[in-house]
Amino acid sequence: MYPTENEKAVIEAAEKIMVNTMARYDPSHDGYHVQRVRRTALKIAENVSIPPDMLVVELAALLHDVLDKKYVTAAEAADPYAFFLPFFESMASQHGINLVEDGRGRLIAQIIDNVSWSTEKKLKEKGLWTKWHDVCVELHCVQDADRLDAIGAFGIMRCAAYSTATDHTLHAPPNDPQQPSSATQHFHDKLLHIRDRLKTTYGQRLGLKRHQVLLDFLAAVDDEYDITTPA
Structure with a gap:
């Protein structure tokens, strides 16, 4: 045991x-x-x-x-x-x-x-991804767990916390100079792609609900921003 x-x-x-x-x-x-x-x-x-x-x-x-x-x-x-x-x-x-x-x-x-x-992204881009990466169950368990904590409610809080720690704006409108490095842009660059790259069946099940939390949050951000935008 x-x-x-x-x-x-x-x-x-x-x-x-x-x-x-x-x-x-x-x-x-x-x-x-x-x-x-x-x-x-x-x-x-x-x-x-x-x-x-x-x-x-x-x-x-x-x-x-x-x-x-x-x-x-x-x-x-x-x-x-x-x-x-x-x-x-x-x-x-x-x-x-x-x-x-x-x-x-x-x-x-x-x-x-x-x-x-x-690391996974760089290895694949350089053609260094191996069979071990595809079959190591222990790696997949830890990878999925780490990535699941980057999405959902905790993922949203962590994204905001890291953006604050690194002095990045939380949200900026399109074409704003700060928009490419904003917290909300990070959702589109990475977080929204995590669900489709989880490796275990159980992790994928957990990812469905957490992915929806991201979508709902971004919809709320857009809704609230539209209200405060000058006509």
Whole structure:
């Protein structure tokens, strides 16, 4: 039965790393975001046809944003396995789970390195997308969970929070100089495309409702803006 007592100890250790790190980031990428991704990833993992390694899913979900390129340098994010290796090694001596020897540490790092939307886009554009990306169930569980938190009610709040943290306007009309980088434009550039790129059947089911929340919100924005626009 997952998790065992030893697995719980490893999970708690990873959670501490996450909490300490995410405390330095803005509210769009804080510990609450990670906890939501963790819970959703585990729920997806319970509902996929091929049972994944639950420990890999949970650890990858907990650590997936520690090296987010929006908050750390490219050099820091270049080698997730090297970064997390001291943690992986310490779990063997402290809790009897050798993530290095059994290969799960490398898989966790590989998931972390490939989970983001922008990474997937770049790999496909460069022809570097592989069969592993298409078949790794653990990757799909974490990817879908992370992307689901970018849409729906929490996605809307996170988009506004990140726009504020990066000093981008929330909404600007067409042809306005600030419009291309506004929060509402980000819906059209990325968020509205997420539903169709979710990889698991369960994630796709969750995505339907959250996608509709985005559409309803944008309709409300347009409606309210039209009222305040001079005739």
